[in-house]
Amino acid sequence: MTGSTKTPRERYRQQVREEVKEKAWQQIAGSGASALSLNAIAKQMGMSGPALYRYFANRDELITELIRDAYRSLADAFLAVADAGAGADVGAGRPALPELARVLRRWALADPHRYFLVYGTPVPGYHAPQDITGIASEMMSVLLDACAAAGPEPATAADAHAFEEHLADHRDWAEGHPDAAPAALRLAMTFWSRLHGALSLELAGHFTGMGLDPALLFQAEVDALTAR
Amino acid sequence: MTGSTKTPRERYRQQVREEVKEKAWQQIAGSGASALSLNAIAKQMGMSGPALYRYFANRDELITELIRDAYRSLADAFLAVADAGAGADVGAGRPALPELARVLRRWALADPHRYFLVYGTPVPGYHAPQDITGIASEMMSVLLDACAAAGPEPATAADAHAFEEHLADHRDWAEGHPDAAPAALRLAMTFWSRLHGALSLELAGHFTGMGLDPALLFQAEVDALTAR
DNA sequence: TGTACATCAGTGAACGCGCGTTCACTGATGTAC
DNA sequence: TGTACATCAGTGAACGCGCGTTCACTGATGTAC
Secondary structure, eight states, X not given: OOGGGOOHHHHHHHHHHHHHHHHHHHHHHHHOGGGOOHHHHHHHTTSOGGGXXXXXXXXXXXXXXXXXXXXXXXXXHHHHHHHHTTTTSSTTTOOOXXXXXXXXXXXXXXXXXXXXXXXXXXXXXXXXXXXXXXHHHHHHHHHHHHHHHTOOOOOOSHHHHHHHHHHHHOOTTSTTOTTOOHHXXXXXXXXXXXXXXXHHHHHTTTTGGGTOOHHXXXXXXXXXXXOO | OOGGGOOHHHHHHHHHHHHHHHHHHHHXXXXXXXXXXXXXXXXXXXXXXXXXXXXXXXXXXXXXXXXHHHHHHHHHHHHHHHHHTTTTSSTTTOOOHHHHHHHHHHHHHHOHHHHHHHHSSOOTTOOOOHHHHXXXXXXXXXXXXXXXXXXXXXXXXXXXXXXXXXXXXXXXXXXXXXXXXXXXXXXHHHHHHHHHXXXXXXXXXXXXXXXXXXXXXXXXXXXXXXXX
């Protein structure tokens, strides 16, 4: 960070930008991301509508920033696990899968709208800028470390083999892990896919009408992923 | 159905309602569900805006109808499998899980926006009317039949046991199956959760940037669910 | 330390737009005798 | 079969609203000599 050499004006600018984003999240929580309105945010901050154009070029730039922050916060949570796991954890300083699962669920529950902004219904016509996919691959990297530490898993089913072969041939997404075992790649994708399944059903409220405790399904899935 | 005694006017009414919904889906496909506009639909149909109020009380009623139709079409697809499975399938006329999985994925891919309207980011402040949850439980019923036919599955992990005990105590959602084995209930929820995980990641486009074939992940998950 | 200038935050008016929804009305379609 | 009436589809004008965004402008904050 070059933050120490910030002029007061720059500091103030950043402060206002943060407040705008804060109000934006509140608004998203209330009426969904598609109803996000610059004018409404400005009014809530006690300013005039056009004032926000000093801080964001337009509505799209604000939304992009929100998505970037959402990715960033999840990636940071994962990286924190990786750093903390450098101590007495499984493997040589590698994070444990159950801990990553816990962190993922905690992050999702802390702000469901943030979760959906990242993993929910895609905004039509919106394409994430490249740096965001970079953040996503930071997360993947931590997950892949954990999967490698979890050791090879017996792939019993035939289609699991087929998927592993495909992964062995298409591993560009696992940058930084060129020699990861196909079983580890598969474990990472399975982790991702299954936990998002449980989380998105939970956060969309599909369990509440059923009277089920989503935490138990989630935990059972985590267990199925790590038990062998 | 009392459809045979329809007057021409009633027939025409229904025809126009269908056309409105058709255009509504097209519009959702283009700009998302939240951008659905009655005026725009009317214009596309060559009518004036207020004309649509002859057919739908307001915008919310139209959206509800779309959601209901979406649920209905998936439930019908499941029921069709159940009916067809009355022949040479596994168990006594019970549908096979892999076939249900295939049908689910085909349904989702046929119209991703329809999928997201049902399983995607919930519309803030919207609560589905009761008859829709009834349709959802029709699907669940077919799935539970298939899970019962699949036979008991060994629950290896401890948390799987905990989840099964919870399911044994909270089985209101499985109406019509009061004596289903806890393992069958768990299989149904796992089926639902895992396949929606794979599908929602696929349909949201999270795999396209990775260069992965979502069909293979999906198939591997189906295999993991049915192999024992 | 004081003055002259440049930078920048924020305002208020305005533009054009599309939205959901209401209302009074016209004209066509169906119904009853 | 023909006439009188009721029903209903669709129109056009209107209301009030909020949106994103532009523009010319004021006033405060920082910078240079």
